[in-house]
Amino acid sequence: MSHDHHDERPELTPAQIAAALNPPPGRNGGDLVVETLQGLGATTVFGLPGQHALGMFDALRRSSLGYVGLRVENNAGFAADAYGRITGEVAPLLLSTGPGALTSLAALQEAAAASAPVLAISSQIPTAGLGGGRHGYLHELRDQKASFRDIVKSVHTVRTASQIPSAIAAAWESALTAPHGPVWIEIPQDVLGTVTTLPVVTAMDATPRELHARPELIAVAAHLLSNAERPAIIAGGGVVRSDASGKLRALAERIGAPVVTTYGGKGAFPWEHPLSLRSWMEDRHTTDFLEDADVLLVVGSGLGELSSNYYTFAPRGRVVQIEADAGKLEANHPALGLHADARDALSDLLEAVTPRKDPAAAERVTAVLGRVRDRIAAQELTLEQRLLAAIRTALPDTSPSFWDMTILAYWAWAAFDARHPNTMHSAQGSGGLGYAFPAAIGAAAADRTKPVLAVSGDGGAMYSLAELATARQYDLPVTWLIVDDGGYGILREYMNDAFGETSATELTGPDFVALAESFGVPAVRTSPEALTDDLAGALAQPGPSVVVLPALLRMFEPTHL
Secondary structure, three states: OOOHHHHHOOOOOHHHHHHHHOOOOOOEHHHHHHHHHHHHOOOEEEEOOOHHHHHHHHHHOOOOOEEEEOOOHHHHHHHHHHHHHHHOOOEEEEEOOOHHHHOOHHHHHHHHHHOOOEEEEEEEOOHHHOOOOOOOOOOOOOOOOHHHHOOOOEEEEOOOHHHHHHHHHHHHHHHHOOOOOOEEEEEEHHHHHOEOOOOOOOOOOOOOOOOOOOHHHHHHHHHHHHOOOOEEEEEOHHHHHOOOHHHHHHHHHHHOOOEEEOOOOOOOOOOOOOOEOOOOOOOHHHHHHHHHOOEEEEEOOOOOOHHHOOOOOOOOOEEEEEEOOHHHOOOOOOOEEEEOOHHHHHHHHHHHOOOOOOOOHHHHHHHHHHHHHHHHHOOOOHHHHHHHHHHHHHOOOOOOEEEOOOHHHHHHHHHOOOOOOOOEEEOOOOOOOOOHHHHHHHHHHHOOOOOEEEEEEHHHHOOOOOHHHHHHHOOOOEEEEEEEOOEOHHHHHHHHHHHOOOOOOEOOOOOHHHHHHHOOOOEEEOOOOOHHHHHHHHHHOOOOEEEEEEOOOOOOOOOOO
16 A cells, blocks of 8 residues: 655745744634634634634634624524535534534534535533533533534544644545535533644645545446436436536436436536426426436435435336435435445546437427426416516526525426526425525625525525624625515415415514615515516625515425325
8 A cells, every 4th residue: 555645745844843843822722723724725614602612713813714603503504504515615614512503403404415515613611521420511511412423424522732633634524525514523612712832733634535436337337328228317416516517418418318407406407408307306297207217327316305206206227326425325216326426427437338329318308398397387377487587587697596495495496497507505405494595695705706696485584584684794795585475385385285274384574674674784575577677686786685575476286196
């Protein structure tokens, strides 16, 4: 086994050696945290201070890291999640002990479901209180890590200052190893706050492990696809996370395979491409088409509930599944399972397949899309489709959009043209409320040069109102569209369908326009007719804005029942 890469370690100059021997005074454990993050390439951190974590926040003053402070830890987690998705880089999230840490759990669940590389660094009670004794420290938990172990990819514990750089580097590598995901570090209050004489952290390296497909599996998969009569492809979120859209398109064109994207894979394949089945996953015509494929390539998807038309999908042909999360391989369907990063495996397949022509493939795609269109048209849901068209017209093609769990988002999953990969995001990974607006803040912090859109219902919006203050404080270019139907609209539909009446779905809400304006955020009340112009106007102005649309929307009829 070669160890040559160890010879490439940078040699310190005499000046650097002198600096290491005489570190600047007044540094603490928190400085080791921020120095390590800087050394690994971080530029922006998210979070919310708390008493035990103040050593980290004190050290931020002495660093070049940009800080975006949100008002609720869960929202800070959503912002970090979006930053990680948009940039593909690690998003540090600084949290306090106990209640502060625990409030981030739902956001970390979404980051895990969506493979977003969030590096959560939490404080802990003082070292003397650790070990599960009941000492009565503020924020004390018997085992704080236990609350996170089921959710994050890896848990890292620090007990002394000298452990900080290695723990952060290990967590960083874990977060960026495919599949990306959230990781957890905890550091006691006294370790963060105590003065250290350790030298300034330099030359950090945390290169993620690469996940290559086994060559014999690539050979079999390439043979199956090259000799298929009716190949088809399902492209999931893994294609977006691994930046593999170009490889996917090249492979689909080489073997003449129609492509449908899952909701997590929105934008992974061009919407208007002749081979594009778009993303009508919850449609029996799409399901029938995929079941008819003699070889089905599934890339970066576990074929879970939403991607399988609520588990009614029953493929009749051979399934080839490329998935970086080993636990998702064959989790729902027998398959030739390739445990690999999507981009890497698609690249290998591109080299290995024999090109095949299928002049009828595009015609079959057109026929399926026509049947889907006719099914929806028969339901007279013109308002919903008009609103999606208005948003698409108003939103610049390269601007990211973030969608909460709301009826318009359920429509957008199936019917919105994302135009570019990695521009449309939602909380469909774990399905929690309140994602859109704080996530849009995280995306805007990653790139202030383009406006970002958030779409929420009035129920989901109530989770995130505090972050109007954040958007204003940092003057971020986020436009928040709130569709106000006076309740939890999708739950209202589900309850009516299941039980014939509703309970606990109706909400008294604020005047969202007046509320936004009280934060110093310009707001407008719009209508379906005025939405395109009002939304385009809001997106074009600098800084944050709110557009409120009073509307009662309906879902398209399901086909899985």
